[in-house]
Amino acid sequence: MLIVLPDILDPAGVAQVRRVIDAGPWADGNATSGPQAALAKRNEQLPEDSGAAVEAGRMVLDALGRSPLFVAAALPLKVYPPLFNRYAGGQAFDVHVDNAVRLKRGSDFRMRSDLSLTLFLEDPDAYDGGELVVEDLYGEQRVKLSAGSAVLYPASSLHRVEPVTRGARVASFLWIQSMVRDDGERRILFDLDRAVQRVGADKGQGDRSVIELTGVYHNLLRRWADA
Ligand SMILES: O=C(O)CCC(=O)C(=O)O
Numbered sequence: 035m036l037i038v039l040p041d042i043l044d045p046a047g048v049a050q051v052r053r054v055i056d057a058g059p060w061a062d063g064n065a066t067s068g069p070q071a072a073l074a075k076r077n078e079q080l081p082e083d084s085g086a087a088v089e090a091g092r093m094v095l096d097a098l099g100r101s102p103l104f105v106a107a108a109l110p111l112k113v114y115p116p117l118f119n120r121y122a123g124g125q126a127f128d129v130h131v132d133n134a135v136r137l138k139r140g141s142d143f144r145m146r147s148d149l150s151l152t153l154f155l156e157d158p159d160a161y162d163g164g165e166l167v168v169e170d171l172y173g174e175q176r177v178k179l180s181a182g183s184a185v186l187y188p189a190s191s192l193h194r195v196e197p198v199t200r201g202a203r204v205a206s207f208l209w210i211q212s213m214v215r216d217d218g219e220r221r222i223l224f225d226l227d228r229a230v231q232r233v234g235a236d237k238g239q240g241d242r243s244v245i246e247l248t249g250v251y252h253n254l255l256r257r258w259a260d261a
């Protein structure tokens with residue numbers, strides 16, 4: 035299941051991230067790929083330990099942490115430090131899967147990737163192509179969002195980025211280990227959370243049924259979460 039997270043960064047936040055990364059040391063995206071991804075991937079990335087990636091990554095993580103929608107949808111336990119990529123001049127990322135387990139070189143950071151996230155950092159009118167295409171149970175979902183908006187999708191999915199034939203597509207991407215590993219269970223919690231928020235706004239947080247439903251949410255989370 036795909037979840038769109040609108041306006042994770044406002045235009046000023048996008049501009050701030052872009053100022054940092056546009057001046058960064060862009061390099062061939064295959065510098066860090068395994069052999070299968072290397073066949074599929076044609077883009078540029080900021081080296082993950084570059085000052086620009088670390089500084090802009092902090093901005094992206096702060097913005098995600100401030101988004102109740104991100105937290106409710108992802109129930110994050112671990113987040114891979116955000117990476118940054120750029121496609122231009124026909125570059126693309128053909129169909130592939132993301133690694134299930136990610137290690138950060140030179141550290142003891144280790145995580146299971148349950149969810150992938152792309153945060154778009156360029157105005158969609160400024161480039162042609164560059165749709166993120168995710169294959170899920172219901173077929174292909176094509177995603178191209180305004181600058182500052184993000185999409186969460188299962189890391190288990192086959193996905194690709196269409197060739198960019200005009201302009202440049204700039205994005206941040208990262209992986210999340212969720213407290214709730216199973217997509218179906220996570221979806222139930224997300225739907226329940228949103229419904230409880232709506233009923234709470236309607237009836238008031240002190241309403242007895244709102245409190246009981248909040249209890250059901252937490253009891254399901256207690257059952258399903260690795261915290
Ligand atoms: O550029 C994107 O939106 C996705 C990148 C991607 O799929 C990857 O790096 O594994």
Ligand SMILES: [Fe+2]
Nearest residue numbers: 130131132193
């Ligand atoms: Fe990917």
